[in-house]
Amino acid sequence: MTAITKNTFSSLTPAQFAAIGNEFDAIRNRMRADLGERDAKYIRTMIKRQRQFEVAGRVMMMIPPVWPAGVAALSVSKILDNMEIGHNVMHGQYDWMGDPSLNSKNFEWDSADTSKNWKITHNYEHHTYTNVLNKDHDIGYGLLRMSTDQKWEPRFLANLPLTVLLHTFFQHFVAVQNLKLEEVMIYKTKTPAQLKEEFKPVWKKMRKQLAKDYVLFPLLAGPMAPMVFAGNVLANLARNVWACAVIFNGHFPEDVEQFPESVIENETRGQWYVRQLLGSANFSGGKLMHIMSGNLSFQIEHHLFPDIPAHRYAEIAPEVRAICDKHGLPYKTGSFASQTLSTWKRIAKLSLPSGKSGKVSPRMANEKAATPMALAA
Amino acid sequence: MSTTAPRTHFFSTGLRRALSSRIAATLAYPHGVDRYVEHFAPTFSLNEVRAVVTAIRYQTDDSVTMTLRPNGNWQGFRAGQYVRLTVEINGVRRTRCYSPANSVHATDGLIELTAKAHAGGFVSKHLQQDLQVGTTVGLSQAEGSFALPETRPSRVLLISGGSGITPVMAMLRTLCDEGHAGQITFLHYSNAAKDQIYAAELAEIAAKHSNVQLLRGYVEADQGGELSGLFGRAHLNDAVPDYAEAQTFLCGPPGMMKAVQQLWADEGIAGRLHLEHFSAAPVVIDSANAEGEVRFTRSERLAKNNGGSLLDQAEAAGLKPESGCRMGICHACTCRKTAGRVRDTRTGEISDAGESDIQICISVPVGTVTLDL
Numbered sequence: 058m059t060a061i062t063k064n065t066f067s068s069l070t071p072a073q074f075a076a077i078g079n080e081f082d083a084i085r086n087r088m089r090a091d092l093g094e095r096d097a098k099y100i101r102t103m104i105k106r107q108r109q110f111e112v113a114g115r116v117m118m119m120i121p122p123v124w125p126a127g128v129a130a131l132s133v134s135k136i137l138d139n140m141e142i143g144h145n146v147m148h149g150q151y152d153w154m155g156d157p158s159l160n161s162k163n164f165e166w167d168s169a170d171t172s173k174n175w176k177i178t179h180n181y182e183h184h185t186y187t188n189v190l191n192k193d194h195d196i197g198y199g200l201l202r203m204s205t206d207q208k209w210e211p212r213f214l215a216n217l218p219l220t221v222l223l224h225t226f227f228q229h230f231v232a233v234q235n236l237k238l239e240e241v242m243i244y245k246t247k248t249p250a251q252l253k254e255e256f257k258p259v260w261k262k263m264r265k266q267l268a269k270d271y272v273l274f275p276l277l278a279g280p281m282a283p284m285v286f287a288g289n290v291l292a293n294l295a296r297n298v299w300a301c302a303v304i305f306n307g308h309f310p311e312d313v314e315q316f317p318e319s320v321i322e323n324e325t326r327g328q329w330y331v332r333q334l335l336g337s338a339n340f341s342g343g344k345l346m347h348i349m350s351g352n353l354s355f356q357i358e359h360h361l362f363p364d365i366p367a368h369r370y371a372e373i374a375p376e377v378r379a380i381c382d383k384h385g386l387p388y389k390t391g392s393f394a395s396q397t398l399s400t401w402k403r404i405a406k407l408s409l410p411s412g413k414s415g416k417v418s419p420r421m422a423n424e425k426a427a428t429p430m431a432l433a434a
Numbered sequence: 435m436s437t438t439a440p441r442t443h444f445f446s447t448g449l450r451r452a453l454s455s456r457i458a459a460t461l462a463y464p465h466g467v468d469r470y471v472e473h474f475a476p477t478f479s480l481n482e483v484r485a486v487v488t489a490i491r492y493q494t495d496d497s498v499t500m501t502l503r504p505n506g507n508w509q510g511f512r513a514g515q516y517v518r519l520t521v522e523i524n525g526v527r528r529t530r531c532y533s534p535a536n537s538v539h540a541t542d543g544l545i546e547l548t549a550k551a552h553a554g555g556f557v558s559k560h561l562q563q564d565l566q567v568g569t570t571v572g573l574s575q576a577e578g579s580f581a582l583p584e585t586r587p588s589r590v591l592l593i594s595g596g597s598g599i600t601p602v603m604a605m606l607r608t609l610c611d612e613g614h615a616g617q618i619t620f621l622h623y624s625n626a627a628k629d630q631i632y633a634a635e636l637a638e639i640a641a642k643h644s645n646v647q648l649l650r651g652y653v654e655a656d657q658g659g660e661l662s663g664l665f666g667r668a669h670l671n672d673a674v675p676d677y678a679e680a681q682t683f684l685c686g687p688p689g690m691m692k693a694v695q696q697l698w699a700d701e702g703i704a705g706r707l708h709l710e711h712f713s714a715a716p717v718v719i720d721s722a723n724a725e726g727e728v729r730f731t732r733s734e735r736l737a738k739n740n741g742g743s744l745l746d747q748a749e750a751a752g753l754k755p756e757s758g759c760r761m762g763i764c765h766a767c768t769c770r771k772t773a774g775r776v777r778d779t780r781t782g783e784i785s786d787a788g789e790s791d792i793q794i795c796i797s798v799p800v801g802t803v804t805l806d807l
C-alpha cells in the first residue's frame with residue numbers, strides 16, 4: 058500500500074466517494090447472498106436463551122434464597138430481548154427468512170416503546186440522517202446539548218443530571234421520544250391536544266408492560282409480591298442503564314462527527330456511507346460483550362449495514378477497517394470504559410456555553426462537517 | 435386413536451384454555467404464548483395451523499408423498515381443495531400450494547400430500563430430497579373452490595394428468611368412503627407406467643368398487659393402459675360416451691387442460707366442467723422492459739407496470755404505503771408479495787415467484803406482481 062494520506066469528509070473527491078461506495082456495496086451484497094441456515098440458527102438460539110433466562114429469572118425471583126440470581130437472569134433476558142433480538146429484528150435483519158415472528162413488521166419488544174414509533178425515530182430518522190443536526194433526534198433526544206452547533210440555552214446547565222436521568226428511565230424516554238416533547242414544552246410547535254392523541258398508543262403499550270412487571274407477576278408470587286416487584290424494578294433499571302450506555306458510546310464519544318443539514322442534499326451513496334462511518338464509534342470487548350450490546354459494539358458496521366444480521370459484524374469489521382485505512386479515513390474505536398469517559402466529558406463540556414457555538418453557515422458546511430465539532434469547543 | 439385419548443383430550447383442552455386466557459396473554463406480552471410454548475412443542479400454536487411430518491414415501495422416481503399430522507387448529511378440507519405448505523430451506527421460509535390426496539373421511543386425522551419434483555423446482559426438489567420425518571411445517575387452512583359439491587353429483591368424471599392427480603384422488607377416495615352409488619370414471623394421463631403416482635391405490639379401488647371405471651392413458655407406447663396417446667375426443671367417445679351428462683373435475687398440465695376445456699366449450703357443456711390449475715403460464719423475465727401489471731389486492735387496485743419501484747407505483751396508484759428512507763435501509767416499506775417476481779434495484783437480483791416479504795422502495799416488478807397492499 059502507498060503512504061496513507063489522512064482524509065476528511067470534505068477532502069474526498071467524488072471519485073473517491075464512488076469508490077468507497079462500491080467497496081461497501083460489495084461487502085453488503087456478498088453478505089446478503091450468504092445469509093442462510095447459520096443466521097437462522099443464531100437468532101433462534103438467541104431467542105431460546107432469552108426465553109430461558111426470562112422464565113428462570115421470573116421463577117427464581119419468587120424464591121428468596123435465589124432472588125439475586127433471579128434479578129440477574131431477568132436483567133440478562135431484558136437486555137437480550139431489547140438489543141441482540143429486538144433492535145436487530147426490528148431493523149429487518151431477519152426479514153429475508155420470511156418468518157412472521159422474526160419480521161420487522163410484526164416484532165414487538167419487551168420495552169415501553171412501541172415498535173412502530175421506534176422504527177420511525179430509529180430505523181428511519183436516526184439511520185437515514187445519522188448525526189445530522191435537526192434531523193437525527195438521537196442527538197441529545199431533544200433533552201441534551203450534544204454539539205456546539207446546538208445553540209446554548211440555560212436549560213443545558215442540567216446536561217449531566219439529565220443524562221443520569223435519561224440512563225435511569227431510558228425505556229420510557231425512548232417511548233416518548235417520537236412524541237418530541239420539547240416541541241410542546243419549549244418550542245410550542247405542537248399543541249397539547251396533538252400530543253395527547255399521539256400518546257394514546259404509547260400509553261397502551263406502557264400500560265401492558267407495567268401491568269405485567271408490576272401487577273401480575275408480583276400477584277402471582279403471593280407473599281413474595283414485594284420482592285418480585287423490587288426485582289422487576291431492578292431488572293428494568295439494569296437494562297435501561299446498559300442500553301443507554303451502549304447507545305451513547307456508539308455516537309457521542311468526543312471524536313465522533315456531526316453534520317449540518319446541508320450534507321444530505323443530493324447525497325450520494327458513497328457520501329452516505331462515509332457519513333455513517335464518521336458518525337459512529339465502536340468499542341472493543343469479548344464475545345459476551347458483543348452479544349450483550351446487541352453487537353452495537355460494532356456501531357460502525359451497524360451503521361454501514363443496518364439490515365445485515367448483527368452477529369456478522371465481527372466478521373466484516375477487518376474489511377471495513379481495511380477500507381478505512383486505504384482511503385485514509387478514521388475508524389474510531391476504544392475500550393468500553395474509555396468511550397464512556399469520552400462521552401461523559403463531551404456532555405459535561407457542552408453544558409456550558411462555548412465561544413465557538415452558533416450556526417453552521419451553509420457555505421462552510423463541508424469544512425465544518427469535517428472538524429470533530431466537540432473538540433473544536 | 436387409543437384408549438388414553440379422552441384423558442389426554444381433557445388435559446389438553448384444559449391446558450389450551452389456560453394458555454389462551456387473557457392472563458396468559460398478559461404474562462407472555464409482548465411476544466405471545468406461542469413464542470414460549472413452541473420451544474417445547476414445535477407444532478403447538480393457539481391459532482396457526484402447523485403440522486409434523488410423520489411419514490415419507492416415494493411412489494416414483496420424481497415424486498414424494500408426505501403424511502402430515504396437523505395441530506388442533508386444522509379445520510379439515512373439502513375433497514379437491516389445496517393447502518399452502520410452508521417449509522424452511524436454508525433459513526428461508528417458502529410457501530407452495532399442494533392438494534391433499536386423502537379422503538376427507540380419513541379417521542387418523544392425517545393429511546397426505548404428493549409433490550412431483552420438478553427438475554428446476556426449488557421447493558418440490560427440497561421436499562423430495564431433504565425433507566425428514568419429524569420436521570415441523572406450516573400450513574394454511576384449506577382453500578379453493580375446486581371441490582366436490584356438498585350434494586354429490588350422481589355421475590362423476592375425474593380427469594387428471596401427471597401430478598394433477600392429487601385433488602381428484604381425494605375426490606375419488608372420498609366418494610368411495612361414502613359408498614357413492616353413482617358411476618365414477620377416473621381418466622388419468624401420464625408419460626409412462628413407472629411415472630404414475632397412486633397407480634396401486636387406483637387399481638385396488640377399481641377392483642373393489644364396481645361403479646368405478648379406471649382409464650389410464652400413457653403417452654409412451656406399450657405401457658399397458660386402457661388408452662394410449664394424448665387426450666382427444668376419440669378417448670371420450672370410445673370409453674366415456676356419456677361424458678356430457680357428468681360433472682367433470684379436471685386438473686393437469688396446461689396443454690392437456692386446454693384441450694379438455696376447448697372440447698367442453700365447443701359442446702356448450704362448460705358449465706359442467708370444474709378445474710384447478712397447478713401453475714400459471716411461465717413468466718418470461720425481461721427486466722429491461724416493463725411488462726404486466728401491479729395488483730394491489732387489499733385496496734383492490736390495478737396499475738400497468740411502468741417499470742418504477744413498487745413504492746412509486748403504489749403511490750402513483752393513489753395508495754399510501756408506509757415508507758421512510760426510500761433507499762432500502764429502514765424496512766418501513768416492507769410488504770407482502772403474494773405472487774410474481776421483482777428485481778432488487780441495488781443488487782439486480784430477481785426474486786422467486788412465490789410469496790415473500792419485500793421492500794417495495796427498492797423492488798421493481800418483473801412482469802405481473804401481486805402485493806398485499
Ligand SMILES: Cc1cc2nc3c(=O)[nH]c(=O)nc-3n(C[C@H](O)[C@H](O)[C@H](O)COP(=O)(O)OP(=O)(O)OC[C@H]3O[C@@H](n4cnc5c(N)ncnc54)[C@H](O)[C@@H]3O)c2cc1C
Nearest residue numbers: 530531532533548549550554555556557558597600712713
Ligand atoms: C392450487 C394448487 C395446487 C397444487 N397442488 C399440487 C400438488 O398436489 N402436487 C404438486 O406436485 N404440485 C402442486 N401444485 C404446484 C406446486 O404448488 C408448485 O408450483 C410445484 O411444486 C413447483 O414448485 P417448486 O418450488 O418446486 O418450483 P419453482 O422453483 O417455483 O419453479 C421452478 C421451475 O419449475 C417450473 N414449474 C413450477 N411449477 C410447475 C408445475 N406445476 N408444472 C410444471 N412446471 C412447473 C417453473 O416453470 C420453473 O421453471 C399446486 C399448485 C396450485 C396453484
Ligand code: FES
Nearest residue numbers: 758759760765795
Ligand atoms: S422506505 Fe426504507 S426500506 Fe423502503
